[in-house]
Amino acid sequence: MRLDDIELGNRRITVGGHVRPLDDLTHRALLDWLDYRRTRWPNTANPHLLISQKTAVELGPADKLWTTRATRNLTATLERLRVDR
Known part of the structure; x- marks a missing residue:
């Protein structure tokens, strides 16, 4: 998912x-998240919504391993959120 997929207004x-x-x-x-992203990586040119320390200096999205680790041990897992939708 890219930043231009989001219309906050x-x-x-x-x-x-x-x-x-x-x-x-x-x-x-x-x-x-966007506030954190802007603060953490103010000069990134990466157009993806989810980025990591590694991908902030690249143009690709955060990989599946990063998203899995970032959501590990959370009550609301990505799978549970997907099923709920």
Whole structure:
């Protein structure tokens, strides 16, 4: 997913070519992540939403291993969120 897939002002996100509305929780989480991302890697040119220390200096997305580690031991796992949607 790329940064241009997110329309914060219109509270929409495009996933797989489908435009979806952002609920309040997701909107707030995106705002928080984007603030962290901007602070942590202010000069990155990476266009992807999720980046890591490694990919912040590249143009590719964070890999599956990074996303798995980042969400390990969380109550709300990515799989549980996907199934819930």
